[in-house]
Amino acid sequence: MSEVAYDGIRRVPPGYLLTTFEYDMDDPIVWPAHRHDEHELLWSVGGMARLEADGRVWAIPPALAVWVPSRVAHQASAERGARVRATYFTEGGPHDDAMPSVVTGVAMTEPLRALLDHNLMGAVDTDARMRVQRVILDLLVPAPRESFELVMPRSPHLHMVASAILADPGDKRTTADWGYECGMHGRTLARQFEVETGMTFTQWCILARLQLAIRELTHGRSIVSVSRQVGYRNPSTFIDHFRELTGQTPAEYVRGARSPRPSTG
Structure with a gap:
């Protein structure tokens, strides 16, 4: 990853803690190396994604996700038919001290997945959405062992x-x-x-x-x-x-x- 683009886009709307983007792949894709000012959780609804950062490679099946702290250079790819989700988190929020400062595997538990889906698709008011987002932050737990990480x-x-x-x-x-x-x-x-x-x-x-x-x-x-x-x-x-x-x-x-x-x- 010799060439790393800086992505200065702010994805989380003002006043919120996080937001999720959907990427459903008709064809294989590679996202070039980049970095940004928001934390990211990369996860999959179906199929396999892969992330590379800090000289390591993580496989991301539906049971696992990968936490990427802000400003850490990374690149990702996904296979044809994969349904990939990228959840972005504001930097400087109440979760900063609790989350790792390095790229880390995260267990994609059923409660965490359900709340991420609800935040993405649920028609709820601002107060309810903020409550959901705070619980999501509480559920982000680093996965045991080293997930599917390869150095x-x-x-x-x-x-x-x-x-x-x-x-x-x-x-x-x-x-x-x-x-x-x-x-x-x-x-x-x-x-x-x-x-x-x-x-x-x-x-x-x-x-x-x-x-x-x-x-x-x-x-x-x-x-x-x-x-x-x-x-x-x-x-x-x-x-x-x-x-x-x-x-x-x-x-x-x-x-x-x-x-x-x-x-x-």
């Missing part, structure tokens, strides 16, 4: 490897194979990758696989076909890795992601 390596050759894996997490090339691609020994690549990302190459690949798996599962693909697509020979290993990260089995996660939502028509 991107800094070195160009390792960044190339990481980007290739994100594009195809089912790629079965080993560290030795990738080392050959980069002109270095596989063990050297693995050590450098861990230094730059804070996790082993294998751990990083597992998280990348689960990012894609979340997307495919919410599109209705079977657990067996998704596990094979992302490189698992044994679906039970896939289920174990999925449960370790999310606290749920793939089936439980999908049931939650497909629970009824208010219409946005």
Whole structure:
């Protein structure tokens, strides 16, 4: 993100604490790197979005959101058919001290989603809307663990490897194979990758696989076909890795992601 545009647009109407914009994608989209003076919560009603900031990449399925503090450079993308929502918050409000000063995963709980939807679509008077917005601020709770966050390596050759894996997490090339691609020994690549990302190459690949798996599962693909697509020979290993990260089995996660939502028509 070498070129970062400054977006000086004020989206929250005067006197209010927040506002939400809807983006329903007929085609894939990439929002170029930018920054603005309002905090942002990026979330999804359906499909998968992705956000990159501070050298990290977050997958954003319907169960999670990402909090972006004001003036932090970030870029985002969404797949075809995704229904993405961006909620903007005034800077300097009563929530500033309570919310993180860094980009953070946030649990998209049912009460939080329902109130965001109500604030977006409900025909309520000013006093009622302000009450709803104050409760929304109370419900913004950082998600446990690190959600679906991936640290991107800094070195160009390792960044190339990481980007290739994100594009195809089912790629079965080993560290030795990738080392050959980069002109270095596989063990050297693995050590450098861990230094730059804070996790082993294998751990990083597992998280990348689960990012894609979340997307495919919410599109209705079977657990067996998704596990094979992302490189698992044994679906039970896939289920174990999925449960370790999310606290749920793939089936439980999908049931939650497909629970009824208010219409946005």
